[in-house]
Amino acid sequence: MAEVVVLGGCGAVGSVVVKTLAGQDTFSRIIIGDINDARAREIALQTDAKKVSAVYVDAEDPRSIRAAVSGRDLVINCIGPFYKTVKTILQTVIEAKINYVDVCDDVDATLEILGLDQAARNAKITALIGMGSSPGATNLLAKFAADSLLDETEAVDIFHAHGGEPVEGEGVIGHRFHCMRIDIPMFLDGELRHVKFFENDGIALRQTFDFPAIGNNIPVYPYPHPEQVTLPKYIPLKQVTNRGTVLPHEYYSLIADMCRLGLDSREPLEVKGRTVIPYEFAMAYILRERQRILKETGFGRQRGCCSVVVTGKKAGKYRQYRFHMASQSQALGEGTGIPAAMGGILMQEGKILKKGVLPPEGCVNPADFIGLISKVMGFDKKKGSSEEFGGVIIQEVDETGKIKNIDM
Numbered sequence: 001m002a003e004v005v006v007l008g009g010c011g012a013v014g015s016v017v018v019k020t021l022a023g024q025d026t027f028s029r030i031i032i033g034d035i036n037d038a039r040a041r042e043i044a045l046q047t048d049a050k051k052v053s054a055v056y057v058d059a060e061d062p063r064s065i066r067a068a069v070s071g072r073d074l075v076i077n078c079i080g081p082f083y084k085t086v087k088t089i090l091q092t093v094i095e096a097k098i099n100y101v102d103v104c105d106d107v108d109a110t111l112e113i114l115g116l117d118q119a120a121r122n123a124k125i126t127a128l129i130g131m132g133s134s135p136g137a138t139n140l141l142a143k144f145a146a147d148s149l150l151d152e153t154e155a156v157d158i159f160h161a162h163g164g165e166p167v168e169g170e171g172v173i174g175h176r177f178h179c180m181r182i183d184i185p186m187f188l189d190g191e192l193r194h195v196k197f198f199e200n201d202g203i204a205l206r207q208t209f210d211f212p213a214i215g216n217n218i219p220v221y222p223y224p225h226p227e228q229v230t231l232p233k234y235i236p237l238k239q240v241t242n243r244g245t246v247l248p249h250e251y252y253s254l255i256a257d258m259c260r261l262g263l264d265s266r267e268p269l270e271v272k273g274r275t276v277i278p279y280e281f282a283m284a285y286i287l288r289e290r291q292r293i294l295k296e297t298g299f300g301r302q303r304g305c306c307s308v309v310v311t312g313k314k315a316g317k318y319r320q321y322r323f324h325m326a327s328q329s330q331a332l333g334e335g336t337g338i339p340a341a342m343g344g345i346l347m348q349e350g351k352i353l354k355k356g357v358l359p360p361e362g363c364v365n366p367a368d369f370i371g372l373i374s375k376v377m378g379f380d381k382k383k384g385s386s387e388e389f390g391g392v393i394i395q396e397v398d399e400t401g402k403i404k405n406i407d408m
Helices: 014-022 037-048 062-069 082-096 107-114 117-122 137-149 170-181 227-234 249-260 278-296 332-348 366-377
Strands: 003-007 029-034 052-056 074-077 099-102 126-128 152-163 184-188 191-195 207-211 215-222 239-247 269-271 274-276 303-314 317-327 356-358 392-397 403-405
Touching (some): 003 014, 003 062, 014 029, 014 037, 014 332, 029 062, 037 052, 052 062, 074 082, 074 332, 082 099, 082 107, 082 117, 082 126, 099 332, 107 227, 117 356, 126 332, 137 152, 137 227, 137 317, 152 207, 152 215, 152 227, 170 249, 170 278, 207 303, 215 249, 239 249, 249 278, 317 332, 332 366
Parallel strands (some): 003 029, 074 099, 099 126, 126 356
Antiparallel strands (some): 152 303, 184 191, 215 239, 269 274, 317 392, 392 403
16 A cells, blocks of 8 residues: 655646556555645545545645655655755655655756765665656656667757646746756766856857757757756766757747846835835736737647757767657646656656665666656557657667657
8 A cells, every 4th residue: 555645746747746646556545745735635536536635735844744744655746946945855755764756957956955865875765856857757868878779978968848838837937037047057078067048158058959749940048957967977978968948939038038137136126115026026027928928929738848869879880869758738747747757656666776865867777767658658659649648759860860760
């Protein structure tokens, strides 16, 4: 009778984790842990009243976290922004000696919680961090290519784009502001460097990318995700980059412009006798304009794609492998939540045994992850798609530039 608690199970990502786990037999009980306990109970009833239940949890209160996770077999953490919440949650889970999975995509928070590695090993538990889309699936596909498809691996370049989600909250936009303000790591020419989003070194790394199911020549920007820091520790590489965007392009440009102008500031301003917080104004304005932009661009339903491009040599010749995780009907929640659920399943099935705080490439066998894709996603190899997800498109590029699709 295995039990898992999904912290933040009411959110766009956490709710997908709950739904995905409820459709599998690994856990007999799934508990939604969320500060919105009324919504958590509602989701539990809608998902599977016999299998799913709810518990209140305040991510900033260790006692509340402890009460929510106590006695469980596994904790899956989807409560963001991670740079604010993840350390407190992970410390509490380690003290409770419970295995753990999260989808932390903040590089600064990742570096901080990697410092809890010894504590996790002392507690004899595994904390699998960054098990979403990027990071997460990206790390494992890169490692799969390096281990099984190439003799030498030189570069891993990650690209992601999503947009059109039915709801977008202040926390998501605040996270984008954060990503545009902090130093962005890039592993270039065999060493870790840091660039600024709005300065020349960051601007130089902007480019366009062709995404299946999304479109061609999509502008993408440097992103401070953890892959650039963790992948070179497990794969000999000269380069790891990460670039992404939010669609439509006009919407992401609006967020970037607001941030560049300093409207992400929380320092009060006096405007005609009234106190105004630039950050609060920016949030209200961006959320209002998002609806206008989606309507005027005719964006349609949500969609997303995350691509991993791995370059190296095979039998002494140039080879490149491109992995595209694309969907024409799903976006952020599914792309991140499904891999997190898969990480939880692999953990409970005893296929992740290494102890400590570890990124996916440090403790997950890529073959185990890939083998679970069809089962969890309902992917039909004969049809090449599923109702919810377009599957993984794999392309091989040879030394002549010829591109061909290959089977996993």
